[in-house]
Amino acid sequence: MFKMLRKLWNYLFSKRKEVKDLEKKDIFLAKFMIDAGRNRRSSEFLMVPLNKIDKIHIIDRENAISKLNERIAVLEENKTEIKEKKNIDREFLGKYLPSISWIKAIKRKNDTYIAFEGNGRLEAFKRIFDKNDNINIEVEVYTFRSYKKMLRRAERVRKYNGITGE
Template identity: 35%
Template sequence: MKKLTIKKLKKDINRLWSWLFEKRSEIFEMNYKDAFMAQIVVEILQSSKTNNFNLIPLYNLRPIHPVDNRDNTIQATKKRIEILNIHKNKLLKNKKVTRNDLAKYLPSATYIRGVPINDKEFYIFDGNGRIEALKQTFCPSDNMKIEVDVYHPANLKRTLKNIEKLRKMHEMI
């Protein structure tokens, strides 16, 4: 049993390092809201006993923070939209963007990851920039579904409360 716990901890640490490495260009611009968000992400990763991939309607995905207005983020979003527009017809035909599509067209250190708000809606805690690019490429009537790695934190109620607090800090609610 102890081995399994250490193995999970190593996996969680690797995920955190991957996430931090991806955010390295933003590190000097981070503030207390970013620290609170990192705390939420670590809690989700550490307390989730299970996670599974689900196809979820694009417009049922809610960001936990706004997409930054930092230069590198704006440029990354524009580049993602350009790439998506090249492959838009193919993706529209399938009515979905799978994790393989995401890895091919919008590569990242992590999958798009979220937690359930209810049976239909999800907060995205990793991949908000990719979701923003997808929403700027596809409209609600396209009925696109996105493959999301859904986590189930041990104390979902507390996690949702913290996410809502973060969203208030960002004036999203």
């Protein structure tokens, strides 16, 4: 229990600089994240093609952009290894792009996914690799008790972030 609380505290502490910049879209994202935790039925880790994962929000905050640029630099340095590896698992992600949470997503009906955690890491990968690189990322895919409602909310967050398609 203490370990989980410490993890939550570290996550919130890392986001403290963003609080002053909150907008309506951030409220919808926060609501989605809370509901994702409460309504999760189960989850499983799957290898998902990078080009099948869409982000839930844009990267537009100064500190998030800075972190994104750091991640891009790390991926650039390891581009050859990543292209050879193809399947980027949690161990690799933890080594090169450490974070306190895994990349988490909800699956759409058309076999694409919306990532609601790990958008910065995914954005870094997408800026370095394209569809032809055939990169797969290990993602924690959630199933929800209220799947349709959660999917609708995820799409709403994307809409408020100005994301209509990818």
